[in-house]
Amino acid sequence: MRLRAKMNRMTTGLIVAGLGATVAGAALFMKKGPIRDGAVGFGLAHVVLGALDAVARD
Numbered sequence: 693m694r695l696r697a698k699m700n701r702m703t704t705g706l707i708v709a710g711l712g713a714t715v716a717g718a719a720l721f722m723k724k725g726p727i728r729d730g731a732v733g734f735g736l737a738h739v740v741l742g743a744l745d746a747v748a749r750d
Contacts, residue, residue: 701745701746701748702747704745704746705742705743705744705745705746705747705748706742706746707742708738708741708742708745709738709739709741709742709743709746710742711738711742712734712735712736712737712738712739712740712741712742713735714735715731715734715735715738716731716732716734716735716736716739717735718735719731719732719734719735
């Protein structure tokens with residue numbers, strides 16, 4: 693018996709976008725510097741890629 697739930701493309705994209713928003717938001721509380729800038733960019737990139745994945749058509 694499989695306990696794994698089936699996830700469609702939109703759900704996966706929204707999870708990626710949500711985690712990206714969390715990372716970007718958490719990075720804004722860091723001290724200013726190159727690590728913070730990289731973390732914010734990493735989070736925002738995941739927001740964009742997750743949103744694109746959520747609306748992509750096969």
